[in-house]
Amino acid sequence: LAKTTQPISMDSYxxxxxxxxxxxxxxxTNDYITWYQQFPSQGPRFIIQGYKTKVTNEVASLFIPAxxxxxxxxxxxxxxxxxxxxxCLVGDHIVGNYQLIWGAGTKLIIKP
Amino acid sequence: xxxxxxxxxxxxxxxxxxxxxxCAQDMNHNSMYWYRQDPGMxxxxxxxxxxxxxxxxxxxxxxxxxxxxxxxxxxxxLESAAPSQTSVYFCASSLDxxxxxxxxxxxxxxxxxxxxx
Numbered sequence: 001l002a003k004t005t006q007p008i009s010m011d012s013y014x015x016x017x018x019x020x021x022x023x024x025x026x027x028x029t030n031d032y033i034t035w036y037q038q039f040p041s042q043g044p045r046f047i048i049q050g051y052k053t054k055v056t057n058e059v060a061s062l063f064i065p066a067x068x069x070x071x072x073x074x075x076x077x078x079x080x081x082x083x084x085x086x087x088c089l090v091g092d093h094i095v096g097n098y099q100l101i102w103g104a105g106t107k108l109i110i111k112p
Numbered sequence: 113x114x115x116x117x118x119x120x121x122x123x124x125x126x127x128x129x130x131x132x133x134x135c136a137q138d139m140n141h142n143s144m145y146w147y148r149q150d151p152g153m154x155x156x157x158x159x160x161x162x163x164x165x166x167x168x169x170x171x172x173x174x175x176x177x178x179x180x181x182x183x184x185x186x187x188x189x190l191e192s193a194a195p196s197q198t199s200v201y202f203c204a205s206s207l208d209x210x211x212x213x214x215x216x217x218x219x220x221x222x223x224x225x226x227x228x229x
Contacts, residue, residue, distance in 0.1 A: 028213060029213070030212050030213025030214070031213045031214075032213055032214040032215070034215060041222075041223070042220075042222060042223070043116075043202045043204065043220025043221055043222060043223055044155070044202075044218075044220050045220070046217045046218065046219075049214075049217070051214075087154060089215070091210070091213075091214070091215035100157060100215055101154075101171075102147075102154030102155040102156065103154050104152065104153055104154055105154055
């Protein structure tokens, strides 16, 4: 049973801010939200992780509203090299029962 | 640091053949994982090893076996390959498995593209 729902694809232009929203209505109290980026023919790469409110690092921001039923990955001033598939994950690890359900992701295409 | 390395990069098997996919990490991580990714899909966890000496089944373990050879190495074996196992296989590692509700950051290898005829 998928834990997250995100758009299949999005387009944007160089220099724009891109926001990708993920829905996770059944998120559990302890669950964190994690985003990965995957380029063609490569393994995924960690972008950001958060639990509530806002998290920012050198490449992205993650906005999580109070009810935590959705989250938004924000990529500032994208470039062509940001073209990739982005995965939103709600993972939980309980000793002896590891689950990390990956959806199909959002294919982001950046145009010049 | 090489990070996570996988061998081979490509492999073609005939139905019924066996093979072992190798994975090694040089980050002194405790946890390692094997995933498969089918075209247009997300990753699905096959097996994982939370720490040296332990292995556990993931979402899709049937048809696979694993060995955590030591802290650095985690291999995946297909005993009798089937066309349904045609996929890209990724190995990953993390410092620890995480705590309840939170998974630790995973670092992925470049993948092995496997075709079973």
